[in-house]
Amino acid sequence: MPDTIMQLDEFSQAYASQAKRFMWFLGAGASRNAGMPTADDLIWELRLRLYCAAERQDIQSHDLANKALRERIESYFESKGAPVRWAADEYTYFFEAAFGTDYAAQQRFLQDELNSSKISLNIGNRILAALLSMQAANIVFSTNFDDVLEQAVATVAGKSIAAFHLEGSYAALDAINSDQFPVYAKLHGDFRYRSLKNLSQDLKDNDAEIQRAFLAASNRFGIIVTGYSGRDANVMRMFHEAVGQANPFPAGLYWAVTRPSDVADSVRELITAARAAGVSAAIVEVGTFDILLATLWRQVRDKPAALIEKVQPYRAGAITIPLPPPGNDYPVLRSNALPIKDLPTKCGVIQCNPPMTYARLRDAQGDKIPDSAIAVTGEVFYWGSSAEVRSFIKQDEISSEHEHTFPDPGAALNTSTVMKGFFEQGLAHALCERAPVVLRKRGRAYYAVISTKPEDRAKLNRLAKAVGGNERAYISGQVPSVQAQWAEAVTIRLEERAGAWYFLLEPAIWISPLSMREQAAGFLRTRVLKRYNRQANDILDAWIAILLGDSTTSSEVTVDAFADGDHSAKFKITKRTAYSGRAVTRVR
DSSP: OGGGEEEHHHHHHHHHTSGGGEEEEEOTHHHHTTTOOOHHHHHHHHHHHHHHHHHTOOGGGOOTTOHHHHHHHHHHHHHTTOOOTTOTTHHHHHHHHHHTTOHHHHHHHHHHHTOGGGOOOOHHHHHHHHHHHTTSOOEEEEOOOSOHHHHHHHHHHSOOOOEEOTTSTHHHHHHHHTTOOOEEEETTOOTTSTTOOOSHHHHHTOOHHHHHHHHHHHTTOEEEEESOOOOOHHHHHHHHHHHTSSSOSTTOEEEEESOGGGOOHHHHHHHHHHHHTTOOEEEEEOSSHHHHHHHHHHTOOSOOHHHHHHHOTTOOOOOOOOOOOSOOOSOEEEOSEEEEEEOOOEEEEEEESSOOOHHHHHHHHTTOOOSSEEEESSSEEEEBOHHHHHTTSOGGGEEEEEEEEOSOHHHHHHHOHHHHHHHHHHHHHHHHSSSSEEEEEETTEEEEEEOOOGGGTGGGHHHHHHHTTSSOOOOEEEOTTSSOEEEEEEEEEEEEETTEEEEEEEEEEEEESGGGTTTTHHHHHHHHTTOOHHHHHHHHHHHHHHHHOSOSSOSEEEEEESTTSSBOEEEEEESSOOEEEOOOOOOO
16 A cells, blocks of 8 residues: 555645644554553563463563563463453453453552653653643544543643543534533543443443544544554444445545554554545654654744743753864764755745645656655745756746845744655765765665666775775675665765754665565665774765765765756765863863
């Protein structure tokens, strides 16, 4: 389902234009960074308790971070006929094995594990609370029992938010229908209440009133699902029922995941059903809950200063540290960052009516990978060929075309992840156009991968010697026992530190096809395992020479992408990497 996978920068634009039209659905992953355990964490704790009780072992001497211990416990329960990990009845089995029908004991266990004193709010929790406070988000549904969102709202907004749970669910639908926002509803109940629902039989009879509220909201709002695996069959049935309604999720259904490879079949089936029903639906690769919220937060306009301070109470500020005098003191650490002196200040822009979206532009591109660098923010920004970019847009949708000037390119990058990705794409093209490399992309990362053309072999000799430790070594080839090719590569990234922009390059190994990368994991580890300081330094020098030239006569180089196009992108880069040394504080 590659066409259903969406990258975070693309989704952030879809979100920015209609933030208030989305409701949120939170699973345990949204609370784990705040110190709350997931369902899997709870099951492991019960496994450990049951194992130590049966084997008469001291529970305090066992650390679940120990992989060998986990394997031993898994083998023990496998011999007892317990469900395997991630089985549908795993949760029920271990709760019943630990507590039987003693729901009071079960409640005490959850109350202890999910105790509010253990909560440590992360930036994602704070941002969601801020969105609720400024009404950029109005409805949150959750399968969680914890108080993370309640604490976040109290901390960030100085307000309280009452959750509709199993004891008061009848009011949730009324609140939504009468626009009494924000609305926070817990599908499985609150662990403090006696009617807690967390076992399979209970889940089959999930609270009808909260389901009705969810179904009503799904006809008015799109939905962002985050931190939720899709393992509960009754919750997924509720989603399918929502998709089966008229006009489901009018702003779209977006399921945020850490990695697409981890997506459950039940989630893929839901996305397929939603798209078949005409819903704009996709799996969004976001990394973590915190990354997702931080990215979306940057796209929100008119953020109150008081909320910004609460969301990021420990923001970095400008500091001045005097450089030490020249000398031979150690340690001195070399970074992989090259200072960028000048960023491009101009690009082409095509304005569209209706505003352009990534989805429409991608559909128009089909299988063609554009030669130009393109970004979509309603308008279409580009470096390269105007004719090529226009070919992806219906002529009657083009309202104007002009050259755009960035008064402060650095500020544009800082305020928009789309612009940062656009400049990163331009930098990647500029570095790779005239070097003996090919430009590749994996996820959101750009790679310069060595050319395997015979005529480029001599240009890569320095890298081959660096990889071989002063003796020429292979820098591409066949992955042993895997139907894939490998080649030396380097990632290309833009990063800002203390108001300055840097080109970060990190040596890597490229695997082709990408689908075989997981099978080649062992090879990748051994390939880079013993690249210690001197060799890593030589490899970094080799890559700088490949991408920026081997001349020592100039410390600064200008690289230019699309010089023959209608709009070019020029970057001036310092070839000397940044260094850092030990800071010494003198007390008088």
